[in-house]
Each structure stands twice: as C-alpha cells, then as structure tokens.
Amino acid sequence: DTGVSQDPRHKITKRGQNVTFRCDPISEHNRLYWYRQTLGQGPEFLTYFQNEAQLEKSRLLSDRFSAERPKGSFSTLEIQRTEQGDSAMYLCASSLGGYDSEAFFGQGTRLTVV
Amino acid sequence: AQTVTQSQPEMSVQEAETVTLSCTYDTSESDYYLFWYKQPPSRQMILVIRQEAYKQQNATENRFSVNFQKAAKSFSLKISDSQLGDAAMYFCAYRSANAGGTSYGKLTFGQGTILTVHP
Numbered sequence: 001d002t003g004v005s006q007d008p009r010h011k012i013t014k015r016g017q018n019v020t021f022r023c024d025p026i027s028e029h030n031r032l033y034w035y036r037q038t039l040g041q042g043p044e045f046l047t048y049f050q051n052e053a054q055l056e057k058s059r060l061l062s063d064r065f066s067a068e069r070p071k072g073s074f075s076t077l078e079i080q081r082t083e084q085g086d087s088a089m090y091l092c093a094s095s096l097g098g099y100d101s102e103a104f105f106g107q108g109t110r111l112t113v114v
Numbered sequence: 115a116q117t118v119t120q121s122q123p124e125m126s127v128q129e130a131e132t133v134t135l136s137c138t139y140d141t142s143e144s145d146y147y148l149f150w151y152k153q154p155p156s157r158q159m160i161l162v163i164r165q166e167a168y169k170q171q172n173a174t175e176n177r178f179s180v181n182f183q184k185a186a187k188s189f190s191l192k193i194s195d196s197q198l199g200d201a202a203m204y205f206c207a208y209r210s211a212n213a214g215g216t217s218y219g220k221l222t223f224g225q226g227t228i229l230t231v232h233p
Contacts, residue, residue, distance in 0.1 A: 004158070031219050042118075042205050042223030043159075056220065091159070095219055100147070100166075100211075103221065105159040 004106035006092050012112045013082055020078045021109045025094030032075050033103065034067060036060065037089040046090075049075060050097070082113045116141045116208050120224035127196045128232050134181075135191045135227050137206030145211040148182065149221070150191045154202040162204070165189065167211070193229075201231045 005024040013019050025032050030051050035043035046065070048056045051072035061067075064082075069075040079086055089110050093103040117140045127133035139148070150162040165173045165182045172180050177197075181190045193200055206224040 033220065035221075040123075040226070042120075042207075042226050043221070045220050045222070048220060093221075101219075102161055102164075103219065105151075107156075107158040 004092055004094050004104050006090075006106035006109050008109055009107065010110045010112075012114060015084060015113055016081055018078065018080045019082060019111060020076055021090055021092075021111075023075045023077070023092030023094075023106060024073075025075070025092070026104055028096065029094035029104075030072065030097045031095045031101075031103075032069055033093045033095075034075070034077055035091040035093065037091055037108070038087075043091055046077075079111075082111075084113050087111055087113045116143070116146075116210070116222045118206050118208050118222050118224040120206055120227050122227045123225070124228045124230070126230040126232060127193070129196055129198060131196055132192060132194045133196055133229065135193075135204055135206075135229065137189045137191070137224055139187050139189065139206070139208050139224075141187070141208065141210075143210055143212060147209045147211055148180075148189045149207040149209065150178070150180070150189075151205045151207055151223075152200075152202045153205065153226075159205070163191065196231050198231050198233060201229055203228050 007022045032049040034046040037043040049069040064080045067077045089108045091108045092106045095101045095103040146167045148165045151159045153159045163175045177194045203226045207221045
C-alpha cells in the first residue's frame with residue numbers, strides 16, 4: 001500500500017459545472033477526513049467518516065457539497081454548481097480508529113474554477 | 115472552538131543553523147494533542163512531530179524538537195542543523211483527545227509558516 005491516493009491531482013472547470021474527486025485511503029484505515037486548503041492558508045476541516053458513516057460536517061460544507069464513503073472504502077467529494085470561491089486544494093486524510101492514531105494525507109486535488 | 119495561530123508567515127535559516135517556528139493555540143480542553151506538519155511544494159503533508167498535552171517532557175525527533183508550554187498555550191518547533199530538504203510550509207495543528215466527542219481525530223491547523231533554507 002502506497003498511502004492515501006487522490007484523483008485527479010488537478011481539475012480545471014468552468015463555473016457552474018459539477019466536479020467529483022476521489023480519495024482512496026490506506027486500506028486498513030477506518031477514519032477518513034476531507035479538508036480544504038486555500039492558497040497560503042492552513043487546511044480547514046470539511047467532513048469526517050468513520051467507516052461508511054459521515055459523523056461530522058463543517059459549516060464550510062454548503063448544500064452544494066456532498067461526500068460519500070460507500071462500504072467504508074474509498075470516498076468521493078462532489079461539488080455542484082461550482083463557484084470561483086471553490087478554487088482550492090482539497091485534501092484527504094485517513095487514520096486508524098485509535099484515539100492517538102496518526103493521520104496520513106494524500107497529495108490533494110487542486111481545483112481551479114474559471 | 116479551538117484555534118491555532120502561527121504569527122510568522124515566513125522564516126529563513128542558513129543551512130546547518132537552527133530555526134524556531136512559533137505556534138500558539140487556544141482551547142478549554144485539558145487533554146489534547148499538538149502536531150507539526152511539513153508540506154513541501156506539490157507534495158503531501160507529513161507529520162514531523164507530535165506532543166501529548168498530558169506529557170510534561172518535550173517531544174524530540176532527531177533534529178526536530180518542540181518547546182511545549184501548556185500554561186502559556188505555546189508550542190514552538192525547533193529545527194537544528196537545518197538542511198535544504200527542510201524547506202517547506204510548516205503547519206501547527208491541534209487535535210482533541212476527547213474520546214466521547216464526534217470530532218474525534220479532526221485537526222485544526224494554523225495558517226502556516228513558509229521556511230526557506232539558504233545554502
């Protein structure tokens with residue numbers, strides 16, 4: 001296993017289009033997180049899954065955003081009707097379920113909305 | 115809610131010298147973890163060092179060490195014998211250790227400090 005994998009690495013889309021990103025966590029990790037990172041800023045928490053259950057969603061996650069993790073494996077993050085303000089790096093991280101387990105990050109998907 | 119503040123947007127250091135990156139945080143919790151993450155350009159974020167709040171001893175990992183001041187809510191990172199490969203964005207992060215909360219494992223990050231290493 002080579003770590004957390006995200007696809008695509010880069011996405012350019014026109015305003016108003018829908019986009020979907022995929023994250024494949026480390027195989028034995030049951031926790032999965034999505035973060036958004038704008039240029040020059042630290043990552044901000046978006047949502048969190050324990051297995052297939054979405055346990056927390058940030059207020060940053062508007063109704064245009066939806067995330068799924070079917071069968072507790074890979075996860076998808078969809079943004080509908082993209083806006084220029086959605087341009088950012090979207091990071092995925094995974095960890096084991098222990099209270100002190102380390103989070104491992106993927107390389108991210110950079111979204112540019114034009 | 116917890117907040118993490120990194121007041122140094124950029125720092126620079128000469129190769130082989132020592133540099134300290136600052137971080138302060140605010141929380142009402144007594145049990146938590148603090149982390150320093152490194153994010154090289156176009157590469158994934160990796161964990162540099164972590165500190166459990168209940169431990170008084172400062173964590174060290176080879177050339178990296180922290181100065182954890184719980185009362186002052188301060189958590190600085192010292193990089194000794196700086197190397198060119200240390201150049202990156204460094205993030206300070208907080209994580210609750212509250213086992214009963216649904217925010218378990220969620221990280222709260224600071225704004226980051228860009229570290230430049232000069233040869």
